[in-house]
Amino acid sequence: MSTQLPAVTVVGSINLDIIATTDRLPTAGETIGGGVLQQQPGGKGANQAVAAARLGGSARMVGAVGDDAQGRLMLESLSAAGVDTTDVAVLDDDATGTALIVVDRDGENQIVVCPGANSGFSLEGVSFAPDETVLCQLEVGLPVVLEAGRKSAGFFVLNAAPAMDLPAELLERCDLVIVNESEYALIPALAEAKLVAVTYGKDGSAMFEHGRKAAEAPAAAVTVANTIGAGDAFCAALVLALRAGLAHATALGVANAVGADAVGDPSSQPALTPLAHYVGLATSSL
Template sequence: MSTRLPAVTVVGSINLDIIATTDRLPTAGETIGGGVLQQQPGGKGANQAVAAARLVGSARMIGAVGDDAQGRLMLESLAAAGVDTSDVSVLDGDATGTALIVVDRDGENQIVVCPGANAGFSLEGVEFSAEETVLCQLEVGLPVVLEAARRSSGFFVLNAAPAIDLPGELLERCDLVIVNETEYELIPALAEAKLVSVTYGKDGSAMFEHGRRVAEAPASAATVANTIGAGDAFCAALVLALRAGLSYARALAVANAVGADAVSDPSSQPALAPLEEYISRVAGVGVNPR
């Protein structure tokens, strides 16, 4: 058995995405016909682990699925992407998490998440090495995220989505918090965080230290097919780029390029090029240095 550390260890959600694609999103109480239905692997945690594995060849997933056909499909999909699933729990009596998603022709979406097994797992028996990079989100129980923060001593990253009030202990432990502009506004405490990355869609992304903007990078051009997994791909790429030693601005540019490829792919777990290719691709892009 290899003792080589995974590039990223992700503690987070694993879902089956059930996606209906329509011309436009329904309003309250409205029924829209003519949709196209598909099912595919998803969940913010699994999406980030798969993105990391596709970018650099390795990732470790810590989470849970139900003891059902959907759970077996999720495990097979993660393993096929190169993700180590040895610490994914299979919970008897719980259904695998499910996300019900409606996507319009412009790639905008509405999502309802049914957590299932994501709400029922713990970190009992899971170990973290001192050098391990850990990435969490908030589609699993906050106690699990707090436990991961307490038990891991390496580089710790929180994708604070969905947005909730963050305990001071958790925020202080984060070496990096990643959010979109809406989440940044909904979590005022982030203005005091040591390092926060904020995405602005077509306006690119920026890095803040204790509320002070210290770097930014423009968005990469993209044809939007699906925005569901783009933020997750951005998270994985940003963490990997920073851990590779890139400056804040260059790491943001790389993550923007990965996110652009992700929105061009209809999958929640899009095909991606190796990280080195994105680093080369943004070499001439104008960015605001750190």
């Protein structure tokens, strides 16, 4: 493994997460009392950029916030985590994206995303270095993600969440796609993709090359506090581990260890330690 972690540029969403924690999730039309409310930085893009920075990578965020108090808070939070926010646009005509989240005592959640500024930015004036790793998700407009794929000459990664039909050109440009098992089932075209990492929660994760399982790694048993940021932490860790030269199975094990750490943290942007710590955990369990 290289001791110098790669630079990762995340193109994606930046949200304010408004989280209500309750004993159980409400059914349709039901009102549940006794909830505890909190607000914190979130958005799949921002979560992944913060995770990459906290794992020791050099992280840059490309996205947008509104010209409002929430947007200023998001920018301050990203900068405090060590993320370069030079390419985060501040839009006058859009509010900062917001996610309304209900979490139960087992860490399961329901989420409604109001994209706001996330749906109003472009990559005009943004460039990527030839060896730069670019990581996208689907909480921003598909045209922006496709443009990022076209502009990227380095390692291009798509976390295909939330699941949707993907243009053939986008999949062809992906060096790696990351999904959970539900998203893998909802996007049949992934069976033909070059390289796909699939997470299975407590059952670990696997890597598929053109639909054939090439590697897998078990998950660690953990107490779940919040699953919101775990997938995003997994994405950042897997990208860093692969780009640092780790084999597929080892990289999956490292990412599983990071995800396990993340679900034990109630924050959407969990506190993490440098990647080498998780490499040690993963290799000792092999």
